[in-house]
Every structure is written in structure tokens, then in C-alpha cells.
Amino acid sequence: MxxxxxxxxxxxxxxxxxxxxxxxxxxxxxxxxxxxxxxxxxxxxxxxxxxxxxxxxxxxxxxxxxxxxxxxxxxxxxxxxxxxxxxxxxxxxxxxxxxxxxxxxxxxxxxxxxxxxxxxxxxxxxxxxxxxxxxxxxxxxxxxxxxxxxxxxxxxxxxxxxxxxxxxxxxxxxxxxxxxxxxxxxxxxxxxxxxxxxxxxKGIAVYRCRVHGKSAHSSLIGQGVNAISYASKLVGYVDTLAEELSTRDDNDALFTVPYSTLSVGTIHGGTATNIVPNLCEFTFDYRNLPHMTQDDILAPIQAKVAELNAQMQARAPETGIELMQEESVPxxxxxxxxxxxxxxxxxxxxxxxxxxxxxxxxxxxxxxxxxxxxxxxxxxxxxxxxxxxxxxxxxxxxxxxxxxxxxxxxxx
Ligand SMILES: [Zn+2]
The missing domain is CATH 3.40.630.10 (Zn peptidases)
Structure with missing residues (x-):
């Protein structure tokens, strides 16, 4: 020293x-x-x-x-x-x-x-x-x-x-x-x-969500599948879940933030205003109280992804949503x-x-x-x-x- x-x-x-x-x-x-x-x-x-x-x-x-x-x-x-x-x-x-x-x-x-x-x-x-x-x-x-x-x-x-x-x-x-x-x-x-x-x-899990849509000119939106629109449906759902987490009655007051949290951190998508975007990607993290598991939150999000996938693929089979875990610490x-x-x-x-x-x-x-x-x-x-x-x-x-x-x- x-x-x-x-x-x-x-x-x-x-x-x-x-x-x-x-x-x-x-x-x-x-x-x-x-x-x-x-x-x-x-x-x-x-x-x-x-x-x-x-x-x-x-x-x-x-x-x-x-x-x-x-x-x-x-x-x-x-x-x-x-x-x-x-x-x-x-x-x-x-x-x-x-x-x-x-x-x-x-x-x-x-x-x-x-x-x-x-x-x-x-x-x-x-x-x-x-x-x-x-x-x-x-x-x-x-x-x-x-x-x-x-x-x-x-x-x-x-x-x-x-x-x-x-x-x-x-x-x-x-x-x-x-x-x-x-x-x-x-x-x-x-x-x-x-x-x-x-x-x-708390535990931490970080997820990346990649939404694959289909490009089209914005004047012909019926031919495209808007990746940003579907991503925003999922972001909205994550926010709704976050809201529900904050009002559960099994929260723990010894934590500064006494409930499990979900937060969207980044989002990228689209190339120009007149193009229906074919890609949108966002990340979010989940910080769970010890008595909650990471599956508690993953299961409803996966169900929502399946629902949105069905809607997207009905319009264009090559589209869909990938959900990937990037990091996880219990x-x-x-x-x-x-x-x-x-x-x-x-x-x-x-x-x-x-x-x-x-x-x-x-x-x-x-x-x-x-x-x-x-x-x-x-x-x-x-x-x-x-x-x-x-x-x-x-x-x-x-x-x-x-x-x-x-x-x-x-x-x-
Ligand atoms: Zn350290």
C-alpha cells in the first residue's frame, strides 16, 4: 500500500x-x-x-x-x-x-x-x-x-x-x-x-424480445405486419403485469421497493416513417422477491407471446416473436x-x-x-x-x- x-x-x-x-x-x-x-x-x-x-x-x-x-x-x-x-x-x-x-x-x-x-x-x-x-x-x-x-x-x-x-x-x-x-x-x-x-x-432476470414483422409501404399496410405495433402490445402487457406486482398483498416491507418489479429498459425498431417495420426489439428486467420464482412472471408473458404469435402468423406465417433470457441470478x-x-x-x-x-x-x-x-x-x-x-x-x-x-x- x-x-x-x-x-x-x-x-x-x-x-x-x-x-x-x-x-x-x-x-x-x-x-x-x-x-x-x-x-x-x-x-x-x-x-x-x-x-x-x-x-x-x-x-x-x-x-x-x-x-x-x-x-x-x-x-x-x-x-x-x-x-x-x-x-x-x-x-x-x-x-x-x-x-x-x-x-x-x-x-x-x-x-x-x-x-x-x-x-x-x-x-x-x-x-x-x-x-x-x-x-x-x-x-x-x-x-x-x-x-x-x-x-x-x-x-x-x-x-x-x-x-x-x-x-x-x-x-x-x-x-x-x-x-x-x-x-x-x-x-x-x-x-x-x-x-x-x-x-x-431479490433475483434478477433479463430478457430480450425480438419481434419479427413484415415490411410493406405504409400506404399498403394490409400487406405488412407491423413489428413495432406488436412489440408495443407486449410492452403494454409487461407494464400491466408490473402494476399487478406492485399491489400484491404478499409484498415485503423490508425491501426499499417492497414488491417484485418488471421494467422495460431499451427498445429499437423501424427504419422510416413510410415503411411498415419488420423488426422491433426490446429488453426488460424482472427483479423478483425471494418467495417468487422467475417462472411466475415468465409463464404469463409466454402465454401473451403465444397469443400475439397466432395473430401475427395468421397474417404472415414468417412473422413472430422470440423471447430470450439473457441473464439470470437467483x-x-x-x-x-x-x-x-x-x-x-x-x-x-x-x-x-x-x-x-x-x-x-x-x-x-x-x-x-x-x-x-x-x-x-x-x-x-x-x-x-x-x-x-x-x-x-x-x-x-x-x-x-x-x-x-x-x-x-x-x-x-
Ligand atoms: Zn460485488
Whole structure:
């Protein structure tokens, strides 16, 4: 880490795993120096963390993307008398990728951690290398407790790739755990919450709708099928559904927007005013409350598409509507996490539960049956922006939290 702008010495450190940091701020600086923007490889970071874990005597599991340019890392500090117990346990989970800095106006170099005042600046400072830094810092102590037989609950670390581009990495970790018969008791996702406990979030599904009509001169509309007109019927239907969602009586007041939402975001169509358009395309997203599924909304829209398709094809068989899902991240439910919530509330002395609208890998963990909460340093307000920062006090608070969590893993 450096104070204000200065030369960056961490490149040398990256080549020498013997000199890994021993505190969270140094770890955070080291992690920020790896440019792990989602479109790039994260392997340099992963191999650095792997070297660190192996030096601690741990066995590391990597799972790769198809092109082998990115990897997830999963490592367990075992528990039990013989220190071979790796089932159950507590997962600390974080994504290693960060969002791009293109076009953003940064005061200091985004991939060089810089402390100004009481904040540390750098891409990933809060989202979410801060949490990973704290988790890596406490690892040697966990290993020590494991070696001396005092660790009663295994501690796992799960680092993923491609979270920011649709949560693509975490499912591979979960599939691996399933194949290995490992069922963690709990998971904590360290996305930035200012160390508050987030117990649920909405799911997100993004759809693209392509309406294929038939061109004709606008003076001869009987010969055409107007793609924009049919698209607008469907847009109108999506808006009607959105209206219905907002007035359901099973809404959840703990969310800022207490109901599931549907929103049309883009629309393109037509070439000239005097041509009946043969193509119109629009996108919409659906953000569902955890108790609603993505099918709840898809089924009525598909039925409407079928109805409109029949009308269009009666006029010209080559026309019709394509509906495609572009992205889908499941909601995180608090249905199975009461015990974990009590544990966290007892450790932090803060009983308050929050629910948020942004999606994380937490939904994938709860979908896999692993009770999960989100709790991490920094604020989501600073995520993805120029001059992303984390307050130093937040890193301290996260260190304190993980210490208590580790202590709870040694309790009889
Ligand atoms: Zn994040």
C-alpha cells in the first residue's frame, strides 16, 4: 500500500509468495494491484493466493472456466480431533473480479491502493477485495487452531471469478462441493454492507424480445405486419403485469421497493416513417422477491407471446416473436438462515436484518441449500464508481468480526 501517489512495489511481492502480507490493509493493497476486471484473467491473483494457502499447508481446489483463463479457488481449514474434518463448516465467500474503470475519472491510479485521509482508494476496495483481504489475513490463525485441534468447525474460503458479469463462477464451486459430498453449514458473502447483516436479496432476470414483422409501404399496410405495433402490445402487457406486482398483498416491507418489479429498459425498431417495420426489439428486467420464482412472471408473458404469435402468423406465417433470457441470478432467501442470523447477531451485537435489491452469489448458495447472509466492509454506494474506496475503520470492523467468527468456530 502507498500513501498518496507513489511508486508501486507490489509487483515484486507478487512474484515472491514467501512475503505475503500479515495484515488486512497490506493484503488489500496487494489484491487491488491485480487487474482482475472481469474481461481479463484472474489467474495471477488466484495463483498468488494458492501459493499463500499452500505455504500454510492447505490443499487448494481450483475450478476453471472453459478457456482456462479464469479460476475459482476453494480451500478448507479442517477441524476435528484428527484435523481431517472438512465437511460442514463455514464458508467465507468473495468474488475476485472487479468492474472496469474505462471512462471513469480517477484521482489516483485505480489499481494502486492509495490511502488519503481515513479511506483506502482503489478498484475493488469495497467490491469486494476488502473482505477477501480480511479473510486471507485470519487464515494463518485458523490453521494454527486447526493444527492444535482447537478448531471445531471447518473454515472454508471460496473465491470466484465472473461475478460481475452474471455470477458465472460460483456455480462451478457449488457443483464441485456437491461432487465431493461437502455440505457447508453456513456461508457469509462479504459484499459491502457496512458490516450490517443482509439476509435476503431479490433475483434478477433479463430478457430480450425480438419481434419479427413484415415490411410493406405504409400506404399498403394490409400487406405488412407491423413489428413495432406488436412489440408495443407486449410492452403494454409487461407494464400491466408490473402494476399487478406492485399491489400484491404478499409484498415485503423490508425491501426499499417492497414488491417484485418488471421494467422495460431499451427498445429499437423501424427504419422510416413510410415503411411498415419488420423488426422491433426490446429488453426488460424482472427483479423478483425471494418467495417468487422467475417462472411466475415468465409463464404469463409466454402465454401473451403465444397469443400475439397466432395473430401475427395468421397474417404472415414468417412473422413472430422470440423471447430470450439473457441473464439470470437467483434471489437469496432467508427461509433457512434463522440459526445463522442468530449467530451473526450474537457476534456483532446488532440484531437488525436488512434486505437489498442488488443480486449477489448468495442466491446461488441458498439455492444449493446453504444458509447464507451477506456482511462485508464498505458501502455499496461506492461500488463500481470512480474513486471507489473503503473506510479504514470498515476494514478494522471486518477484522474484528472475522476474529469473533473464528472464535465461535473453536467454541465447544
Ligand atoms: Zn460485488
Amino acid at each position: 502507498i500513501q498518496d501517489t507513489n511508486d508501486n512495489a507490489s509487483n515484486d511481492q507478487q512474484l515472491n509468495p514467501a512475503t505475503h502480507p500479515s495484515n488486512s490493509l497490506d493484503w488489500l493493497s496487494r489484491l487491488i494491484a491485480f487487474d482482475t476486471v472481469s474481461r481479463h484473467s484472474n489467474l495471477a491473483l488466484i495463483h498468488d493466493v494458492r501459493a499463500y494457502c499452500e505455504q500454510l499447508g492447505l490443499t487448494v481446489d481450483l475450478s476453471f472456466n472453459e478457456a482456462k483463463t479464469k479460476a475459482n479457488l476453494f480451500v478448507t481449514v479442517p477441524a476435528g480431533e484428527n484435523a481431517d474434518q472438512i465437511n460442514n463448516g463455514l464458508v467465507l465467500s468473495g468474488h475476485t473480479d472487479v468492474v472496469p474503470v474505462d471512462g471513469q475519472d480517477w484521482t489516483s491510479e485505480p489499481f494502486t491502493a492509495t490511502i488519503r485521509g481515513d479511506k483506502l482508494y482503489g478498484r475493488g476496495a469495497c467490491d469486494m477485495k476488502g473482505f477477501i483481504a480480511c479473510a486471507l489475513t485470519i487464515l494463518p490463525q485458523a490453521v494454527q487452531l486447526s493444527n492444535s485441534g482447537q478448531l471445531r468447525r471447518p473454515l472454508h474460503l471460496a473465491l470466484s471469478f465472473d461475478e460481475e458479469v452474471g455470477c458465472l463462477g460460483a456455480p462451478l464451486i457449488l457443483a464441485d462441493l456437491k461432487a465431493r459430498g461437502i455440505t457447508p453449514d453456513y456461508c457469509i458473502v462479504g459484499e459491502p454492507t457496512n458490516m450490517a447483516m443482509v439476509v435476503a436479496h 434471489a437469496m432467501t432467508d427461509n433457512n438462515s434463522a440459526e445463522l442470523q442468530s449467530l451473526i447477531a450474537a457476534l456483532t451485537g446488532d440484531d437488525e436484518r436488512h434486505k437489498v435489491a442488488y443480486a449477489t452469489e448468495g442466491g446461488q448458495f441458498t439455492n444449493a441449500g446453504i444458509p447464507t447472509i451477506i456482511c462485508g466492509p464498505g458501502s455499496i454506494e461506492q461500488a463500481h464508481k470512480a474513486d471507489e474506496y473503503v473506510e479504514l475503520i470498515e476494514i478494522e470492523r471486518c477484522d474484528g468480526f472475522l476474529q469473533k467468527l473464528l472464535d465461535s468456530c473453536t467454541a465447544k
